Amino acid sequence: MATRLKEVDAVIVGLGWTGGIMAAELTKAGMKVVALERGADRGTTDDYTVPNIRDELRYVHRHDLMQNTARDTITVRNNPSQEALPMRRLGSFLPGDGVGGSGVHWSGVTWRWTDQEFNVRTMYEERYGKKFIPEDMTIQDWGISYAELEPYYEKFEYTAAVSGKAGNLKGVIQPGGNPFEAPRARDYALPPLKTIHASQMFNDAAIKQGYHPFPIPCANASQAYTNPDGQKFGACQYCGFCQRFGCEANAKGSPHVAVIPVARRSPNFELRTHAWVTRVMKDPSGKRVTGVQYTNLLNGEEYEQPANMVLLTAYAINNVHLMLLSGIGEPYDPVSQKGVIGKNYCYQTGVNANLFFDGKNFNPFMAAGGSRFAMDDFNTNWDFDRGPHGFVGGFTLSAGFNTSLPIGNRPVPSGTPPWGTGWKAALVKNYQQFMNINSSGSVMANRYNCFDLDPTYKNAFGQPLMRMTFDYKANEQKMGTLAAKLVNDLAKSMNPTSFNPARARESWTVVPYQSTHNTGGTIMGVNPKVSAVNKYLQNWDYHNLFVIGANVFPHNNSYNPTGPVGALAYWTADAIINKYQKNPGALVSA
Amino acid sequence: MKDDGINRREFLKGAVAGGAVATTTAVGLAPQVAEAQQKPAAAPANPGYSYLNLEEAAFVEAMVDHMIPADQYSPKGTDLGINIFIDRALAGGWGKGDRLYMQGPWKVGHPNQGYQLPLKPADLYRAGIAATNAYCKKTYSKSFDQLPAAQKQEVLTGLQGGKINFEGGLPARTFFGTMYQTVMEGMFSDPIYGGNRNKAGWRMIGFPGVVAVHAQNIEKFRDKKYVVEPLSISDLS
Known part of the structure; x- marks a missing residue:
């Protein structure tokens, strides 16, 4: 029998970026908040210090900061005719665990997604006609606009210490920035990071081809910085151990640096770690949720935490899982296309070319998480005509280094023997003469790419695992083919001594690592028939339930998702404090 | 070990059995063992x-x-x-x-x-x-x-x-x-x-290993070789 605890104003499930932002903002507004976090309480002083944090084996290959698949994982398959099998260890993506969540080990890349995503169906239909969008491509407008989100993007960028160069200040194009970005009211919080040699070469080559490269905006503080909440950041040291690691300099914009301490200073906040939420409790009326049930992993005891408001702020996949486990909303069925929970799961695609230059010294170990340059000529550039190529969406091209460590990064030209003196000779020659050019591509929603509960496999709590059905469709394959060609053309223009060409991905596989950018499943939209939450990330059925994270994205962009995840969290916090608290109920009428 | 023409697995099996192979091999190894013992700082060849x-x-x-x-x-x-x-x-x-x-x-x-x-x-x-x-x-x-x-x-x-x-x-x-x-x-x-x-x-x-404060090195070593004695976790512990 679960022990029933004292009711609070709000319970937060998962204390990463979104949970941290909600905790900071709601406690500032005077609300009593309890955060329940599955993992441990970790921080810079004890856990992310030199020399022990500089351990590639432990953090990159043994997944020390990541979710443990022995306890809970998902099952995977490419299409509904296959039997889904468990992802028995992490591979393609790496959700984090513990206080700070994936925001501890991310690189910090922070983009502003634009109306090109938020109005995706409208814009493509208007320009190319309804038939341009394949029948099984279930993209839809998001029900929110860039103009609405702009101040919240800024708030997130200034909170997370994002370094970058504005490309469009109030409609005026700025040299050196991204000319295709949407207009912003202010420049980034900090100037761009130093440009490493590989990024400089990419920049120069791209300009020569008539493209518009710029430094990637990234939450790596280029200088010491204090954010609007008074949280202090050190300057990035370009240590080369960024992605997969906590930052010993507090230079990376991470929740445990930027927002969680703000909540922890408040008497209104309580954090309980090792608290595994198993379901959301519902009022029989079907209008309100009443709190959550969780297990204390330190002793196995079950608790009920009643709350006036429930905020699901776990990793995107886990938010969707909790909705399905709690029986909230109608589960999505890809055959009848009825229901919404689990709909429009999306991922990302990409290609990569390796370039080798005799005589160069790239020093790949000297880099920040954001030591890369990118270009949006085939992405947010709406003048780029998708018509002849026949796909919806876009892709970035980028180059530079981020966490290029020697177990995982052993660059040798194709045809090199895999071991022996010949292999060593090639590696010794090329380790410092190597750079790559990547493309990251969007993935449009498809009726068959979705989540539901697995009929066979269970987690450590006896609950069904979540089942992921996903594959790249013709849209992504066409895009990948063009991206590979453009990457290879650009690579050749740089006259490398040799290069391993980029190739389009055909089918999704759970290994190796690709990106921790999983989106959709409880998508936002304009009405409850097509979405799980409204534009304020409020559940259509239960008005005191908010589901916050990339799980609300109706499709996925080529950009990293944390920018809009952070902006939407601030937007939602604002709506809760200034709208919902004054008049609890549906913020948008269905 | 094979460099010495000795199969250690056979040697160890022989040693357990107390056979002639063990005796011969042990004699053959003795000078190397003695040499190794003179260098206490070196890591053991096989811990x-x-x-x-x-x-x-x-x-x-x-x-x-x-x-x-x-x-x-x-x-x-x-x-x-x-x-x-x-x-x-x-x-x-x-x-x-x-x-x-x-x-x-x-x-x-x-x-x-x-x-x-x-x-x-x-x-x-x-x-x-x-x-x-x-x-x-x-x-x-x-x-x-x-x-x-x-x-x-x-x-x-x-x-x-x-x-x-x-x-x-x-x-x-x-x-x-x-x-x-x-x-x-x-x-x-x-x-x-x-x-x-x-x-x-x-x-x-x-x-270079675990010490990595490169903010000043990005420009200083742009397209130049960076040669240092690498440092490991135990070097700094």
Whole structure:
């Protein structure tokens, strides 16, 4: 029998970026908040210090900061005719665990997604006609606009210490920035990071081809910085151990640096770690949720935490899982296309070319998480005509280094023997003469790419695992083919001594690592028939339930998702404090 | 050890049995042992195994010395401690599947679904070594560690490329993939785990290790070689 605890104003499930932002903002507004976090309480002083944090084996290959698949994982398959099998260890993506969540080990890349995503169906239909969008491509407008989100993007960028160069200040194009970005009211919080040699070469080559490269905006503080909440950041040291690691300099914009301490200073906040939420409790009326049930992993005891408001702020996949486990909303069925929970799961695609230059010294170990340059000529550039190529969406091209460590990064030209003196000779020659050019591509929603509960496999709590059905469709394959060609053309223009060409991905596989950018499943939209939450990330059925994270994205962009995840969290916090608290109920009428 | 014309596995088996081989070998080893004892600062050539049995240790030593031979770039695999790294990895949490979802039912699945064997890494390694040696004995009438270099190369290439199929159903390429990954880990991980002895793997490629305050170096070493003595976790602990 679960022990029933004292009711609070709000319970937060998962204390990463979104949970941290909600905790900071709601406690500032005077609300009593309890955060329940599955993992441990970790921080810079004890856990992310030199020399022990500089351990590639432990953090990159043994997944020390990541979710443990022995306890809970998902099952995977490419299409509904296959039997889904468990992802028995992490591979393609790496959700984090513990206080700070994936925001501890991310690189910090922070983009502003634009109306090109938020109005995706409208814009493509208007320009190319309804038939341009394949029948099984279930993209839809998001029900929110860039103009609405702009101040919240800024708030997130200034909170997370994002370094970058504005490309469009109030409609005026700025040299050196991204000319295709949407207009912003202010420049980034900090100037761009130093440009490493590989990024400089990419920049120069791209300009020569008539493209518009710029430094990637990234939450790596280029200088010491204090954010609007008074949280202090050190300057990035370009240590080369960024992605997969906590930052010993507090230079990376991470929740445990930027927002969680703000909540922890408040008497209104309580954090309980090792608290595994198993379901959301519902009022029989079907209008309100009443709190959550969780297990204390330190002793196995079950608790009920009643709350006036429930905020699901776990990793995107886990938010969707909790909705399905709690029986909230109608589960999505890809055959009848009825229901919404689990709909429009999306991922990302990409290609990569390796370039080798005799005589160069790239020093790949000297880099920040954001030591890369990118270009949006085939992405947010709406003048780029998708018509002849026949796909919806876009892709970035980028180059530079981020966490290029020697177990995982052993660059040798194709045809090199895999071991022996010949292999060593090639590696010794090329380790410092190597750079790559990547493309990251969007993935449009498809009726068959979705989540539901697995009929066979269970987690450590006896609950069904979540089942992921996903594959790249013709849209992504066409895009990948063009991206590979453009990457290879650009690579050749740089006259490398040799290069391993980029190739389009055909089918999704759970290994190796690709990106921790999983989106959709409880998508936002304009009405409850097509979405799980409204534009304020409020559940259509239960008005005191908010589901916050990339799980609300109706499709996925080529950009990293944390920018809009952070902006939407601030937007939602604002709506809760200034709208919902004054008049609890549906913020948008269905 | 094979450099000395001595098979350590046979030697140890003989030593247990108290046979003539042991006596001869012990005499042959004595000067080297004496020499080693004069250098107390050097890491022991073989600190002993925690998981691998004699047959497995002989296999792993032969395999890492073949994949990572002594040459102008680095000492050989056993001198880098890669065999010790592998043994410790298999004996520890990773080898015992501490983060591996181990609930059935077990199905072969599609390669896109990733690792699906009902084996923890230590079990996979054990079964893979036994199957590789069984293949070698059937094909060459010798265990892997006794093969000349050309035949070792043939076997490893056959495992990697899927040309060798094990009897009994263990997927050879899955075993090879795990084995190869551990060799690379043993070559380039921090020496705290037993491999990359004396940071020779890092020194080989010019990786500077754990001290990495490069804010000033981005411009200073732009397109220039950065040569430093690499530092490891224990150097700073």
